[in-house]
Amino acid sequence: QSQELSQVQIDYHAALQTLLEDGTRMVCTGRMHTDRICRFESLCYSTEAEEFIYFHSNSSVMLPNLGSRRFQPALLDLSSVEDHNTQYFNFVELPAAALKFMPKPVFVPDVALIANRFNPDNLMHVFHDDLLPIYYTMQQFTDLDPETRLFFMEGWSEGVHFDLYKLLSNKQPLLREQLKTLGRLLCFTKSYVGLSKITTWYQYGFVQPQGPKANILVSGNEIRQFTKFMMQKLNVSLEESSTEEYIVVFSRTINRLILNEAELILALAQEFQMKTITVSLEEHSFSDIVRLISNASMLVSMHGAQLVMSLFLPRGATVVELFPYAINPEHYTPYKTLATLPGMDLQYIAWQNTAREDTVTYPDRPWDQGGIAHLDKAEQERIIKSTEVPRHLCCRNPEWLFRAYQDTKVDIPSLIHVIRQTVKSKPGPKKKWSGSLYPGKVRDARCQASVQGTSEARLSVSWQVPWNLKYLKVREVKYEVWIQEQGENTYMPYILSHQNHTFSENIKPFTIYLVWIRCIFNKNLLGPFADVLLCST
Ligand code: UDP
Numbered sequence: 001q002s003q004e005l006s007q008v009q010i011d012y013h014a015a016l017q018t019l020l021e022d023g024t025r026m027v028c029t030g031r032m033h034t035d036r037i038c039r040f041e042s043l044c045y046s047t048e049a050e051e052f053i054y055f056h057s058n059s060s061v062m063l064p065n066l067g068s069r070r071f072q073p074a075l076l077d078l079s080s081v082e083d084h085n086t087q088y089f090n091f092v093e094l095p096a097a098a099l100k101f102m103p104k105p106v107f108v109p110d111v112a113l114i115a116n117r118f119n120p121d122n123l124m125h126v127f128h129d130d131l132l133p134i135y136y137t138m139q140q141f142t143d144l145d146p147e148t149r150l151f152f153m154e155g156w157s158e159g160v161h162f163d164l165y166k167l168l169s170n171k172q173p174l175l176r177e178q179l180k181t182l183g184r185l186l187c188f189t190k191s192y193v194g195l196s197k198i199t200t201w202y203q204y205g206f207v208q209p210q211g212p213k214a215n216i217l218v219s220g221n222e223i224r225q226f227t228k229f230m231m232q233k234l235n236v237s238l239e240e241s242s243t244e245e246y247i248v249v250f251s252r253t254i255n256r257l258i259l260n261e262a263e264l265i266l267a268l269a270q271e272f273q274m275k276t277i278t279v280s281l282e283e284h285s286f287s288d289i290v291r292l293i294s295n296a297s298m299l300v301s302m303h304g305a306q307l308v309m310s311l312f313l314p315r316g317a318t319v320v321e322l323f324p325y326a327i328n329p330e331h332y333t334p335y336k337t338l339a340t341l342p343g344m345d346l347q348y349i350a351w352q353n354t355a356r357e358d359t360v361t362y363p364d365r366p367w368d369q370g371g372i373a374h375l376d377k378a379e380q381e382r383i384i385k386s387t388e389v390p391r392h393l394c395c396r397n398p399e400w401l402f403r404a405y406q407d408t409k410v411d412i413p414s415l416i417h418v419i420r421q422t423v424k425s426k427p428g429p430k431k432k433w434s435g436s437l438y439p440g441k442v443r444d445a446r447c448q449a450s451v452q453g454t455s456e457a458r459l460s461v462s463w464q465v466p467w468n469l470k471y472l473k474v475r476e477v478k479y480e481v482w483i484q485e486q487g488e489n490t491y492m493p494y495i496l497s498h499q500n501h502t503f504s505e506n507i508k509p510f511t512i513y514l515v516w517i518r519c520i521f522n523k524n525l526l527g528p529f530a531d532v533l534l535c536s537t
Helices: 013-023 067-071 095-102 123-138 162-166 176-182 221-233 261-272 288-295 305-312 334-339 378-386 396-403 412-422 467-472
Strands: 023-030 037-046 053-058 062-064 091-095 106-115 149-152 183-191 246-250 277-279 298-302 318-323 347-352 444-454 456-464 477-485 494-495 500-503 514-522 533-536
Touching: 013 037, 013 095, 013 183, 053 095, 091 095, 091 500, 123 162, 123 221, 123 305, 123 467, 149 176, 221 305, 246 261, 246 288, 246 305, 261 277, 261 298, 261 412, 277 288, 288 305, 298 305, 305 318, 305 334, 318 334, 318 412, 334 347, 347 412, 378 396, 444 514, 444 533, 456 477, 456 514, 456 533
Parallel strands: 023 062, 053 091, 106 149, 106 183, 246 277, 246 298, 298 318, 318 347
Antiparallel strands: 023 037, 037 053, 037 183, 444 456, 456 500, 477 494, 477 514, 514 533
16 A cells, blocks of 8 residues: 555646646535435645635536525535534545645645544444445545545544555545645545445434434445455454354453453353353454454443444344443444344343442543532432433433443343343354345236226226246245225225235225225335226126
């Protein structure tokens, strides 16, 4: 990996001429600042002003052309965290003629992906906010090939996990600070700005208490494509052949400790008749952790960012998340949401310490490690007495931090009990992929009506199976039929096993009915409705 930009030779005078004549060209995807990614030619950056510059000329393009709405609140989010007001991107506009009075531009020949990392020192944030979004933004635009240069503009130093970011492309990523050493005015020949949010599953609680995102768009399949890529880059091979099953306890060594870890390990080994090992970020290399987790049957850990490593668990494995006293597992679900994404095929179990005598608190630590000594006495009393942290916003709620940084003596019988409610025999047989594919529309739907006298009628409806059925192995095929009288808001729903049915209940003569039919595979895979049938009795 090389830090120099001049790997691709460019003709400086031609590049300068193009910039002067054509100015900046921008075309974006997305309708709002929260879902926008922009492609630029000749986007520039002043390392003195620390601002991006858009140069206007007769040939420049700006789509969307938002006018002053570009500042309401910004053109786009530079990180994958939605609408965070410290992560906005915008540019300053200048006429291309102003270049005559500015420092000589230094051209960046590599195709650039320009973005912000959100919190590069926290492993959950690294994977969820940065690595997955960068990986899939690069999949979205073919220009963003393995020779892409990543530019991180958030202003942090490399951070402890920088090696992971380096895996995403063949070129050394550059940080905002380093741009100064390249020149006073940088011009990116071709660049993309912003990150796809399509893979994110969690919102951290900036505007409402934290929880799963409202509209999750990623499945375990895409997560596992990404982890496969990362494992190749880390030189970790999937040991399909290894037969030994084992449990991994992922421990924290600085805070939020498991106080009886040795006892816990013995108990797990004995209960499940499996080797049980511990890993920690402090004592193992990242590759070693990935290698161990990617073959584990069960991962047991305190709530915390290290649990994002369940990304690497094999299908069928079990995640056991331990919560300290007074922390309701239902209120903090980044790892539950991950483990239960459709197609992740992981089992998830939460255990909470409910025994006050098994917790160790640290009221005198600094506030950011959960100390509460800075609060007034009454508030300290209230927090210490409280049995559950009420729901709260991110990120400095002292009661939450106080409880989050407790150490815990795990009550072994109660933990084994909750695990046993889910894991009946041995944990984690590495199940095969059980892909869930949806039915197409039913075909050739028809209806026939018959009238019996003045008050009774029948409606016979028939249809053909969806054409994709013959290519699939489906356990159970059913049909849902809705019968709606024209002009009414309500309908009568039926679940049927055959491809025809005669309806006589509540069917009136001389009435028009709308008939909606869809196919259902395996109870919960609902297909689309076929075009509505109009049936007159
Ligand atoms: N961390 C760790 N060992 C510890 C404490 C923290 O490896 O004893 C890591 C943790 O996994 C995360 C980072 O340090 O990547 C920040 O931890 P913090 O407690 O601030 O965040 P949380 O884990 O609660 O998200």
